[in-house]
Amino acid sequence: xxxxWFPGLLAAVCAFAQDVTTYHNDNARTGQNLNETIxxxxxxxxxxxxxxxxxxxxxxxDAQPLYLSAVTFPAQGTHNALYVATEHDSVYAFxxxxxxxxxxxxxxxxxxxxxxxxxxxxxxxxxxxxSTPVISRSIGPNGTIYVVxxxxxxxxxxxxxxxxLDLTTGAxxxxxxQEVQATYPGTGDNSNGASVVFDPKQYKERAGLLLLNGVVYxxxxxxxxxxxxxxxxxxxxxxxLAQTSVFDFTPxxxxxxxxxxxxxxxxxxxxxxxxxxANGTFDTNLTNGFPSLGDYxxxxxxxxxxxxxxxxxxxxxxxxxxxxNTVSESNGDVDLGSGGALVLPDMTDSTxxxxxxxxxxxxxxxIYLVNRDSMGKFNPNTDSxxxxxxxxxxxxxxxxxxxxxxxxxxxxxxxxxxxxxxSNAKLVTPPAWTSPTSFGYPGTTPSISASSSTANGIVxxxxxxxxxxxxxxxxxxxxxxSNQAGNGRDHFGGGNKFMTPTIVNxxxxxxxxxxxxxxxILPANAAPVITGSLTASATVGTSFSYQITASHNPTSYRATxxxxxxxxxxxxxxxxxxxxSAGTATITIGATNASGTGTAKLVLTIKKKH
Numbered sequence: 243x244x245x246x247w248f249p250g251l252l253a254a255v256c257a258f259a260q261d262v263t264t265y266h267n268d269n270a271r272t273g274q275n276l277n278e279t280i281x282x283x284x285x286x287x288x289x290x291x292x293x294x295x296x297x298x299x300x301x302x303x304d305a306q307p308l309y310l311s312a313v314t315f316p317a318q319g320t321h322n323a324l325y326v327a328t329e330h331d332s333v334y335a336f337x338x339x340x341x342x343x344x345x346x347x348x349x350x351x352x353x354x355x356x357x358x359x360x361x362x363x364x365x366x367x368x369x370x371x372x373s374t375p376v377i378s379r380s381i382g383p384n385g386t387i388y389v390v391x392x393x394x395x396x397x398x399x400x401x402x403x404x405x406x407l408d409l410t411t412g413a414x415x416x417x418x419x420q421e422v423q424a425t426y427p428g429t430g431d432n433s434n435g436a437s438v439v440f441d442p443k444q445y446k447e448r449a450g451l452l453l454l455n456g457v458v459y460x461x462x463x464x465x466x467x468x469x470x471x472x473x474x475x476x477x478x479x480x481x482x483l484a485q486t487s488v489f490d491f492t493p494x495x496x497x498x499x500x501x502x503x504x505x506x507x508x509x510x511x512x513x514x515x516x517x518x519x520a521n522g523t524f525d526t527n528l529t530n531g532f533p534s535l536g537d538y539x540x541x542x543x544x545x546x547x548x549x550x551x552x553x554x555x556x557x558x559x560x561x562x563x564x565x566x567n568t569v570s571e572s573n574g575d576v577d578l579g580s581g582g583a584l585v586l587p588d589m590t591d592s593t594x595x596x597x598x599x600x601x602x603x604x605x606x607x608x609i610y611l612v613n614r615d616s617m618g619k620f621n622p623n624t625d626s627x628x629x630x631x632x633x634x635x636x637x638x639x640x641x642x643x644x645x646x647x648x649x650x651x652x653x654x655x656x657x658x659x660x661x662x663x664x665s666n667a668k669l670v671t672p673p674a675w676t677s678p679t680s681f682g683y684p685g686t687t688p689s690i691s692a693s694s695s696t697a698n699g700i701v702x703x704x705x706x707x708x709x710x711x712x713x714x715x716x717x718x719x720x721x722x723x724s725n726q727a728g729n730g731r732d733h734f735g736g737g738n739k740f741m742t743p744t745i746v747n748x749x750x751x752x753x754x755x756x757x758x759x760x761x762x763i764l765p766a767n768a769a770p771v772i773t774g775s776l777t778a779s780a781t782v783g784t785s786f787s788y789q790i791t792a793s794h795n796p797t798s799y800r801a802t803x804x805x806x807x808x809x810x811x812x813x814x815x816x817x818x819x820x821x822x823s824a825g826t827a828t829i830t831i832g833a834t835n836a837s838g839t840g841t842a843k844l845v846l847t848i849k850k851k852h
Contacts, residue, residue, distance in 0.1 A: 260277065260309070260311035260322070260746055260747045261309060261310050261311060261377075261379070261746075262275065262308055262309040262744050262746050263308060263310070263376065263377035263378070263379075263453075264308070264374070264376045264377070264450065264451075264452070264453065264506060265306055265374040265376075265450030265451075265504070265505060265506035265742070266306070266450075266505065266506065266582075266642070266644070266687070266689070266742065267689070269452065269453075269454065269506075269508060269509040269585075270508060270509070270510070270584065270585040270586075270587075271505055271506060271508045271582060271583065271584050271585065271642065272584060272585075272644060272645040272646075272690075273584075273642075273643075273644030273645070273687070273688060273689040273690055273742075274644060274645065274646050274689075274690040274691075274692065275689075275690065275691050275692070275745055275746055276692050276693070276694055276695055277693070278691035278692060278693060278698070278700075278745060278746065278747075278748075279693045279698075280747065280748030280762075280763065281691055281698075281700060281745065281748055281750075281762075281763070282693070282698045282700070283698060283699075283700060283716050283722055285763060286700060286714045286722045286723050287722060287723055288723055288724075288727040288732075288771060288773055288793065289771070289773065289793035289794070290763060290764055290793075291714075291723055291761065291762065291763055291764060292725070292731055292732045292761060292764050292768075292771070293725065293731065293732040293733070293734050293759065293760070293761050294749070294760050294761060294762050294764075295340075295341050295760050296341075296734050296735065296757055296758070296759050296760065297324075297326070297336055297341045297757045297758040297759075297760065298756060298757045299326060299328045299330075299332070299334065299756065299757045299758065300328055300330045300332050301328035301329040301330025301331075301332065301356075301368065301370060302328060302329040302330075302738065302753075302754075302755045302756075303326055303327070303328055303329075303738070303753030303754060303755075303757065303758055304329060304365065304371075304372050304504070304738060304739070304740060304753065305326075305327045305371055305372065305373060305374040305375060305450075305504075305753065306374040306450070306504075306742040306743075306744055306753065307324055307325065307326050307744045307751045307753055307758055308324070308325045308374070308375060308376075308377055308387070308744070309322070309323070309324055309325070309338055309744055309746045309747070309751070310322070310323045310325070310377065310379070310385075310409065311323075311747065313335075313385075313409060313410060314410065315335070315344050315345070315410050315411075316410060316411060318344055321337045321338070321339075321344060322337065322338040322339055322747060323335050323336070323337070323338055323344065323409070324336045324337075324338040324751060324758070325375065325377065325387055325409075326753070326758055327370075327371035327374075327375055327389055328370060328371060329356065329365065329368050329369060329370040329371065329372065330356055330368065330370050331348055331349040331350050331354075331356045331370035331371060331391050331392075331393055332346060332347070332348055332349070332370070332371075333346070333347055333349065333371065333375075333387070333389055333405075333407060333412060334346045335409070335412065336758075338747070338749065338751075338760075339749075341760065345411060345412040346412070347407065347412035347413075349370065349371065349389065349391035349393065349403065349405055349419070350391075350393055351393075351395070353395055353396035354393040354394065354395050354396070354401070355368075355393065355394050356368040356369060356370040356392070356393055356394070357369040357370070357392045357393060357394050357400055357443075357446075358394065359465075360400075360443065360446075360465040360468070361465060361466070361468060362465035362466035362468060364465070364466060364739070365446060365448075369392045369446055370391055370392060370393070371389055371390065371391050371392075372392070372446055372447060372448055372504075373390055373447040373448055373449055373450050373451060373460075373504065373506075374450035374451065374504065374506060374742075375387050375388055375389045375390075375450075375451055376388050376450070376451040376452065376453040376458065376506075377409070377453075378453060378480060379409075381456075381480050381481055382406070382408060382409075382415050382416075383408070384408050384409050384410040384411075385408075385409040385410075386406050386407065386408065386409060386415055386480070387406075387407050387409055388404065388405070388406055388407075388451055388453065388458045388480065389404075389405045389407065389451075390402065390403070390404055390405075390422070390447040390451065390460055391403055391405060391419075392442075392446055392447070399443075400442050400443035401421060401442055402421070402422040402442040402445065402447065403418075403419040403420065403421055403422065404418070404419055404420045404422060404458065404460065404478055404483060405418055405419040406418045406419075406480075406483060416481065416482055416483045417483070418483050419483075420478060420483040420484075420485075421442075422440065422442060422460065422476060423440060423442075424439075424440040424474065424476050424485070424488045425437040425438065425439050425440065425488070425554075426438050426474075426488050426489065426490035426493050426554055427493060427554065428472075428490060428493025428494045428536070429493075429494050430472050430490075430492055430493050430494045430495045430496055430523070430537075431469060431470035431471060431472050431492075431495075431496040431497075432444070432470040432471070432472070438472050438490055438493050440462075440474055440476075441470075441471075444464060444465065444468070444470065444471045445462040445463065445464060445465075445471060445474070445499075446462070446463055446464075446465060447460055447461070447462060447463070448462075448463040448500070448501055448502070448504055449461045449463070449500050449501070449502045449504060449505060449506055449507060449517070449582075450504060450505060450506030450507075451506060452506050452507040452508075452509060452515065453480060454509045454513060454515070455513055455547070456479065456480050456481065457477045457478065457479060457480060457486050457487070457547075458477065458478045458479075458480050459475060459476070459477045459487075459507055459515065460474075460475070460476050460477070460478070461474065461475045461476075461500035461507055461517060462474040462475075462476075462499065462500060463499040463500055463501045463520075464497070464499045467497065467521075467575075469496065469497075470496065471496070471497060471498075471499060472490050472491075472492040472493060472495070472496060472497070472498055472522070473490060473491040473492045473497070473498030473499060473500065473519055473520075473522060473538070473539070474488070474489070474490055474500075475487070475488075475489045475491070475500070475507070475515070475517075475545065475557060476488050476489075477553075477556070477557070485553050486553055486556060487547070487553050487556035487557045488553045488554050488556075488557075489545065489556075489557035489558075491519055491536070491537070491538040491539075491541075491543065491559070492519075492522045492523050492537045492538065492539050493535075493536055493537070494523070494525075494535040494536060494537055495522060495523020495524075495525075495535070495537040495539065496522060496523055497520065497521055497522030497523065497539060497572070498519050498520060498521070498522025498523065498537070498538065498539040498540075499519075499520045499522070499579060500517055500518075500519065500520065500579070501520050501579045501580060502517060502518055502579065502580075502581060502582040502583070502642065503580060503581060503582055503640050503641045503642060503684065503687065503740050504582075504740040504742065505581075505582025505583070505641075505642040505687070506582075508582075508583045508584060508585045508600070509585065510585050510598070510614065513546070513547055514544055514545065514546050514560060514614070515543075515544070515545040515546075515557075516542070516543065516544055516545075516583045516585060516600050516614075517543050517583055518541075518542055518543070518578040518579055518581055518582065518583050518602045518604060519538055519539060519540060519541045519542075519543050519577075519578065519579060520539070520540065520577050520578070520579020520580070521539060521540050521571070521572035521573075521575055521576075521577035521579060522537070522538075522539025522540060522572060522577075523537040523539045523572075524537055524538060524539045524540055524541065524564060524568050524569060524572065524620070525537045526569065526620065526622065528619075528620065531619045531620075532559065532562075532619070533620075536559075538559065538562055538564070539568075539572050539577075540564060540565075540568045540571055540572045540577040540578055540579070541562045541563065541564040541568070541578070542562060542563040542564065542578060542583065542600075542602050542610060542612055542617060542627075543559065543562050544559070544560045544561040544562060544614065544617060545557050545558065545559060545560060546558055546559075546560035561614075561616070561617040561619070562617055562619060562620075563610065563612050563617040563618035563619060563620075563625075563626070563627045564578075564619075564620050565606070565608075565625050566620075566621055566622055566623060566624055566625055568620065571605075571606060575605070576604075576605045576606050577604055577605055577606075578602060578603075578604035578605075578606075578610075579604060580604045580605050580638065580639060580640045581602055581603045581604045581605075581639035581640065581641065581642055582602070582641070582642025582643075582687075583600055583601070583602040583642070584600060584601050584602070584642060584643055584644075584645060584650075585600045585614070586599040586600060586601060586645060586650075587645075589664060589666075589667035590666070590667060591666050591667040591668070592666040592667075597613060597628075597667040598613065598614040598615055599611055599612065599613060599614060599628065599667065600612050600614050601643065601650065603634075603635055603638075603639040603643075603652065603654075604638065604639055605638040605639070605640075606638070607632065607633050607634065607635050607636055607637075607638060608630055608631060608632050608633070608634065608635070609630075609631040609634045609635065609652065609662075609669070610625075610627050610629075610630060611627065611628050611629035611630070611631075611668075611669060612627045612628050613627075613628040629668055629669060631662075631669060631671060634652070634660070634662075634671070635652060635654035635655075635657060636654070636656075636657060637654050637655030637656040637657050637683075637685070638654060638655050639652065639654050639655070639685065640655055640683065640684035640685050641653055641654075641684060641685045641686055641687040641740075642687050643687075643688065644687070644688040644689055644690050644701070645690075646690040646692065646695075646699050646701075646717065647692075647695060647696050647699060647717065648663060648664050649661045649662065649663050649664070649674065649717065650662045650664070650669065651688040651690075651701055652688075653677075653681050653685045653686035653687065653688055653703055654681075654685045655681070655682070655683050655684060655685040656680060656681070656682055656683070656685075657680060657681065657685065658676040658677045658678070658679065658680050658681075658719075659676065659677035659679070659681070659686065659688060659701065659703060659715070659719055660673035660675075660676050660677075661673055661674050661675040661676070661701075661717070661718075661719055662674065674718075675717075675718045675719040676719060677701075677703075677713075677715055677719040677721070678719075678720075678721055679703075679705070679713055679721070679724075681703070681705055681706075682705070682707055683707070684706060684739060684740065686703040686704060686705065686706065687703075687740070687741075687742045688701050688702065688703045689701075689702045689703075689742060689743050689744075689745055690702070690745075691745040691746075699716070699717040700714050700715070700716070700717075700722065700745075701714070701715040701716070701717060701719065702714055702715075702743050702745055702750060703715070703743075704737075704741040704742075704743055704752060705737065706737040706738055706739060706740065706741045707737045708736070708737055709733060709735075709736060709737065710725075710734065710735055710736060710737040710738070710741065710752060710754055710759070711724060711725060711726050711737075712724070712725045712732075712734075712743065712750065712752060712759075712761065725761070727773070729771065729772050729776065729840075729842040730842075731771050731840070732761065734752065734754065734759025734760075734761070735752075735754030735755065735756055735757060735759050736754055736755045736756070737754075737755075738753060738754060738755055741753055741754075748762050748763060749761065749762040750762065764794075767836070767837045768793075768794050768837055769794065769834075769835065769837045769838030769839060769840050770792035770793055770794045770795075770796045770833035770834065770835055770838075770839070770840040771792060771793045771794070771840045772790070772791070772792050772831060772832075772833060772840055772841065772842035773791050773792055773793055774789065774790065774791035774792075776842055776843060776844050776845065777844070777845050777846075777847075778844060778845075778846050778847070779846070779847045779848075779849065780821045780846060780847070780848045780849070781821070781848070781849050781850075781851055782821050782822065782823060782824050782848060782849065782850055782851045783820060783821075783822075783851045784820065784821075784851065785818070785819075785820055786808065786817075786818065786819060786820065786821055787816065787817070787818045788816070788817040788818075788844070788846075789814075789815060789816055789817075790810075790815035790816075790817065790831050790832075790833060791815070792815075792833035792840055793840075794835055794837070795835055796815065796833035796834055796835050797834060797835050797836070798812050798813065798833075798834045799811070799812050799813075799814070799815035799831070799832065799833050799834070800812060800831070800832040800834070801817055801829055801830065801831045801832070801844075802829070802830045803827060803828060803829045803830055804817065804827070804829055805821055805822070805823070805825070805827045805846070805848060806821070806822045806823065807819045807820045807821045807822040808820075808821060815833065817829075817831075821848045823848070824848050824849055824850045825848055826845065826846070826847050826848070827845075827846045827848065828843055828844070828845055828846075829843070829844040829845075829846055830842075830843060830844075831843075831844050
C-alpha cells in the first residue's frame with residue numbers, strides 16, 4: 243500500500259521539529275510526532291522511564307498542553323516552553339524541562355469570573371478554557387497563541403472571547419480579545435424570525451481550535467443537550483481577530499453541536515474542513531443530494547471556504563455523509579458527535595487509484611471510512627460511504643483515533659485499543675493487534691511518538707478515571723510501561739474526562755484536574771524502584787523463598803514486618819525460611835543505592851498445612 247504525507251500538514255514540524263502547536267499534533271489530527279528521537283521502545287520501561295515532576299496550576303487542565311522549542315523570553319533567556327490553559331481562565335508558559343513558570347495571564351477582565359457549569363456537569367465546577375488552543379510562530383512580533391475563554395461578568399452576563407496572546411509575554415495582541423457574536427439566516431432555535439442568534443451562555447468551545455490559511459476556526463458545543471442551541475462554526479482572521487466566516491449547520495432546526503471529545507476540526511491540504519456533527523435536525527428532503535433547508539445534524543461534514551467578503555457566505559458545505567437511520571439515531575442520542583475526525587494520508591487501492599480518505603466514529607459502534615472526494619451523502623435505503631465496520635467499537639467512541647505507518651488505533655469505551663491495518667486503501671478486519679488494557683468511559687485517545695514514519699513507534703494512552711494511568715505500548719500493542727507499575731512512584735494526578743498526552747523531546751505531558759504531570763527518562767542516579775510482584779503465598783511448615791527485585795542496581799535490601807520463621811538477606815534481597823503460623827502479613831520491602839531507597843508493600847498469605 244502506498245501512502246503519501248502532505249507537505250502542508252507537516253510544515254510546522256519541518257520548520258521546528260520539536261513543536262506541538264495544535265491538538266493531536268497536526269491539522270489532520272493524526273496524533274503522531276514523527277520527530278521523537280529520545281523516547282524509544284528500548285528505553286521506555288519502569289526501570290528507565292517515570293515521573294520527573296508535576297506542574298501545579300490554578301484549575302483543571304482539559305486542553306492538551308502545547309510545546310515550542312527554543313523560545314526567547316524577555317529577561318529570562320531561551321527555553322523550551324510548555325503552554326497550559328485552565329478552566330480557571332488562566333494561561334501559563336512554563337519551562338518544559340524544569341516546570342518553572344515563565345509567565346501567567348488571566349483571560350478575565352475586571353469583575354469577571356469563570357463561568358459556572360451552566361446546569362451541566364460535563365465541565366465542572368467552572369468553565370474557563372476548555373478547548374485546546376492553537377499556536378503560530380509566524381503571526382505577531384513574537385508568535386501568537388490563540389485561546390477561547392468563557393466567563394461571567396459582574397452583571398451576570400456570560401461571555402465567550404477569543405484571545406491572541408504574545409508567546410513570550412502573554413500580552414494581548416491585535417486589540418483583543420474579540421467577543422464571539424454571530425447571526426446566521428434561519429428560523430431554527432433562538433431565531434429572531436430571520437436569523438438564528440449565537441447566545442454565548444448556551445455554548446462552550448469544546449473542540450480544539452483550528453488555524454488554517456490565516457484563519458482561526460472555532461466550533462461550538464452546548465451544555466449537555468440544554469436548549470436552545472444549534473451548530474456553529476465561526477472563523478476569525480488570525481492577524482486582526484476580525485470575523486471572517488459564520489456558518490450554522492442546523493439553521494432551520496435545533497441541536498447539532500460540535501463535541502468530538504475535544505478533538506479539533508480537521509483539515510486537508512486543499513483547505514477543506516472536516517468534523518462530526520452531533521445529534522440534531524437533519525432534512526431528509528434533498529435538493530441535488532443536499533438537505534433542502536441546510537440542516538445537517540448527525541453527519542460527517544466537509545466545509546469549503548468560498549473567499550467571499552460576507553462572513554455568512556464564506557463557508558459552505560462541500561460534501562457530507564450520514565447514515566440511512568440518521569434521524570432515529572439523533573432521536574435516540576446515538577449520534578456521531580461523541581468522536582473526532584481524522585484525515586488520512588493518500589492511499590492506493592487495488593486498482594492503482596489514489597484514494598483521499600477520512601475516518602470517524604461515534605456512539606453507534608461503527609467505524610466510518612469516507613472518500614473525501616465523494617463522501618456518500620444521505621441514502622434512506624443504505625449507507626453510501628466508502629467503507630463501514632459495523633460493531634467495531636461495541637461500547638461506542640467518545641475519543642478519537644491515531645494513525646501510524648498504515649495502522650489506525652482506536653480506543654473505544656470499555657474496550658481495548660484496536661490496531662486496524664490498511665491494505666489497498668481499506669481497513670482489514672479483525673484488528674491486527676489489541677492492547678492488554680481495557681479502557682472504561684470515555685475510552686482513550688491514543689497518541690504516537692516515533693523517530694520517523696516507520697521507526698521507533700510508541701502508542702501512548704491515558705486511563706482517564708480515578709487516578710490517571712499513563713500506558714505506553716509498542717506499535718503491536720505490547721505494554722512497555724504503565725505508571726501503576728512503579729508502586730506509586732509515578733502517580734502524577736487524578737483523571738480528567740478527556741486527556742490527550744503530548745509527547746515531545748523526550749517527555750510526556752499529561753493534563754490533570756490540578757496541573758500537568760511530566761514523565762521522561764529517569765536520571766541514571768535515581769533511587770531504586772521495586773519492580774517485582776507484590777503478592778506471594780506460603781504454607782506453614784514448608785520452605786518459602788521470595789526475591790526482592792528493583793531497578794537502578796540496588797546495593798542493599800531490607801524487609802520489615804516479616805512473620806516468624808522468615809528472614810531477609812540484606813545483600814541479595816532474598817527472603818527465605820519456613821513460616822510457623824497461618825495468616826496474612828504486610829511486609830515493607832526496600833532496595834537502596836547511593837541515591838536513596840525505594841519501598842513497597844508485599845502482601846504474604848500463609849496457609850495452614852493440610
